[in-house]
Amino acid sequence: MFKIFPGFHLVEEYQKKRKERRLSDDNTLSNTIKILVAIGVSLLLWLLPTDTFGIPGLTLVEQRVIAVFAFATLMWIFEAVPAWVTSVIVMVILLFTTSDSALWLFKEGYDAEQLGTLIKYKSIVYCFADPIIMLFLGGFVLAIAATKTGMDSALAKVMLKPFGTQSRFVLLGFVLVTGIFSMFLSNTATAAMMLTFLAPVLKALPADGKGKIALAMAIPIGANVGGLGTPIGTPPNAIALKYLNDPEGLNMNLGFGEWMMFMLPFTILILVIGWFLLLKLFPFKQKTIELKIEGEAKKDWRSIIVYITFAVTVLLWVTDKVTGVNSNVVALLPIAVFAGIGVLTRRDLEEINWAVLWMVAGGFALGVALNETGLAANLINAIPFNTWPVLLVLIGSGIICYTLSNFISNTATAALLVPILAVVGKSMTAELAPIGGVACLLIGIAIAASMAMVLPISTPPNALAHGTGMIEQKYMAKSGLIMGIIGIVLGYGMLILLGKVGFFG
Numbered sequence: 001m002f003k004i005f006p007g008f009h010l011v012e013e014y015q016k017k018r019k020e021r022r023l024s025d026d027n028t029l030s031n032t033i034k035i036l037v038a039i040g041v042s043l044l045l046w047l048l049p050t051d052t053f054g055i056p057g058l059t060l061v062e063q064r065v066i067a068v069f070a071f072a073t074l075m076w077i078f079e080a081v082p083a084w085v086t087s088v089i090v091m092v093i094l095l096f097t098t099s100d101s102a103l104w105l106f107k108e109g110y111d112a113e114q115l116g117t118l119i120k121y122k123s124i125v126y127c128f129a130d131p132i133i134m135l136f137l138g139g140f141v142l143a144i145a146a147t148k149t150g151m152d153s154a155l156a157k158v159m160l161k162p163f164g165t166q167s168r169f170v171l172l173g174f175v176l177v178t179g180i181f182s183m184f185l186s187n188t189a190t191a192a193m194m195l196t197f198l199a200p201v202l203k204a205l206p207a208d209g210k211g212k213i214a215l216a217m218a219i220p221i222g223a224n225v226g227g228l229g230t231p232i233g234t235p236p237n238a239i240a241l242k243y244l245n246d247p248e249g250l251n252m253n254l255g256f257g258e259w260m261m262f263m264l265p266f267t268i269l270i271l272v273i274g275w276f277l278l279l280k281l282f283p284f285k286q287k288t289i290e291l292k293i294e295g296e297a298k299k300d301w302r303s304i305i306v307y308i309t310f311a312v313t314v315l316l317w318v319t320d321k322v323t324g325v326n327s328n329v330v331a332l333l334p335i336a337v338f339a340g341i342g343v344l345t346r347r348d349l350e351e352i353n354w355a356v357l358w359m360v361a362g363g364f365a366l367g368v369a370l371n372e373t374g375l376a377a378n379l380i381n382a383i384p385f386n387t388w389p390v391l392l393v394l395i396g397s398g399i400i401c402y403t404l405s406n407f408i409s410n411t412a413t414a415a416l417l418v419p420i421l422a423v424v425g426k427s428m429t430a431e432l433a434p435i436g437g438v439a440c441l442l443i444g445i446a447i448a449a450s451m452a453m454v455l456p457i458s459t460p461p462n463a464l465a466h467g468t469g470m471i472e473q474k475y476m477a478k479s480g481l482i483m484g485i486i487g488i489v490l491g492y493g494m495l496i497l498l499g500k501v502g503f504f505g
Helices: 008-023 025-047 060-078 083-097 121-129 131-148 151-163 167-182 187-204 211-229 235-245 256-281 301-318 332-340 346-350 354-372 375-382 390-405 410-427 429-435 437-450 460-466 473-500
Strands: none
Touching: 008 187, 008 460, 025 060, 060 083, 060 354, 060 375, 060 410, 083 121, 083 354, 083 410, 121 131, 121 354, 131 151, 131 235, 131 301, 131 332, 131 346, 131 354, 151 167, 151 187, 151 301, 167 187, 167 211, 167 256, 187 211, 187 460, 211 256, 211 437, 211 460, 211 473, 235 354, 235 410, 235 437, 256 301, 256 473, 301 332, 354 375, 354 410, 375 410, 390 410, 390 429, 390 437, 390 473, 410 429, 410 437, 429 437, 429 473, 437 473, 460 473
C-alpha cells in the first residue's frame, strides 16, 4: 500500500499487528504444524497410486496438480504465511514439476501416456503479466495519482457536502462515498482513507450512543460492497471476468461498461439497504454532525493532466464496447501519462500493492494447470456435475464461497473456486441456460466473496474498522450476516433475471 495515501498509518498498524500475531511465540508452533499438515497432505496425494483417485485416465502430471491444488487450498485457509507467498510457492512448484521446463527427474523416464500433458512454462509465467493484472496495475496507479494531487480528499469533501449535517444523512454519505471510492481504489486503501476522515466525527459523538457503531460500520460495508461496482473494484471481480472472457474458454466478451450496467445499480441498492440496516440496528443519539475534511486538490499543470487522464480513463473503461479498446489496454494509459509527466515515480512503483497482484497471479496459475493438463476435463467426466440439480451447483457454490471468504482472503477463495466452476459451467451450459447461464455461476462467486464480512478477519476493511474500538465483534457479526444474506439472495436473483432476458448472450 502506497505510504502517501491518507490513513496509511492505519493500514501499516493493521499489517504490523497481523505480522506480530503470525510470528508470536504462541503461533510459531501452530503455524509450523499447519505448514507440515499442508505439506503432508500434498505429499500423500502426490505419492498415492493414480488409480486411488477413481478418476479414469488420470496422469502423473494431473496427480501432481491435484497435490499442488490441495497445498494451495490448505495454505490459504490456514494463513500460516501471507497469501501472496503461497501463490508464489505454488507457481514455482508448478514450473519445476509439471511444466515443459520442469526438472528432468519429473519428466524423463516415464511413459508418455502415463506422464500426461506437461504445462507450457510460458503459460504459467504469463500469469504474472496477465491482462487482468495490468487492469489492476492501472487502477493502483490512478489511486496513487489521485492521492498525490489531493484529488481524493477534494472529491470526498465535495461528495459528502450534499448530505448536510443530519446524522442519518451523514451516515448515508459515508456509506455511498466509501462505496464509490471502492469501485476504483483498493478496498483497503478506501477504508483507511475514509476512517481518517471519520476519526474526528467519532470523537465528537456521545460515548453512550450507538451512532458511533453505525458510522464505523459504514466504512467496511461501503468498501466491501462498493468493490462490486467495477471489474477493478476487487480481485474476485477480475478473476470471474478473466474466465468469462477467456477466448479459449467461455469467450463471453463481457466488457467493463457492461459489467457496470448491471452491477452498479445492484451495488447502489445494497449500499442503501446497508444504510437502512445500520440506522435500524444502531440509531443515533445525536441528531446532527459537523464534518471537517482537510485537504485541497492541487491546481498545477501536472495535477490538471491527472484529472483529465483520470476522467478519460474511466470514460474509456465505461465505453469499451463503443470505442473497441479493451479495458485491459485502457489501464496502461494512465501509467504511460503519469510516468511521462513525472507524477508516477520509481518510488511510487515500489509502493504498489504487489502482494495483491501476485496473489491473483497464483490463482490464475492454478487455473492454467487445471486446464492445460486436462485435469479439469477429467474431473468433469469423473464427477457428472451435469446430472446434479442446477440450483444445487449454483447455490452450493455461492454458500461455499461465502463461508470460506469469511475466514480466508476473498481473492484466495475466488482463485480456488472460479477455475473449477468455469469448467463445470461450460459442461452444464444447457442446464444453466434457464437460470442465467455460466455468467450467473461465476459472477455469483464474485458477489458471494464480497458479501462475506461477518468477522474482523473477513476483510481488511473490517479489521481496520474493528481497530477503531467502536465495534464489538457481535455487532459486526450481526450486521455482516444480515448484509451477506440480503446481498447473496438479491445478487443471484438479479443474475438469474438478467440471464432469462438474454443479457449475457
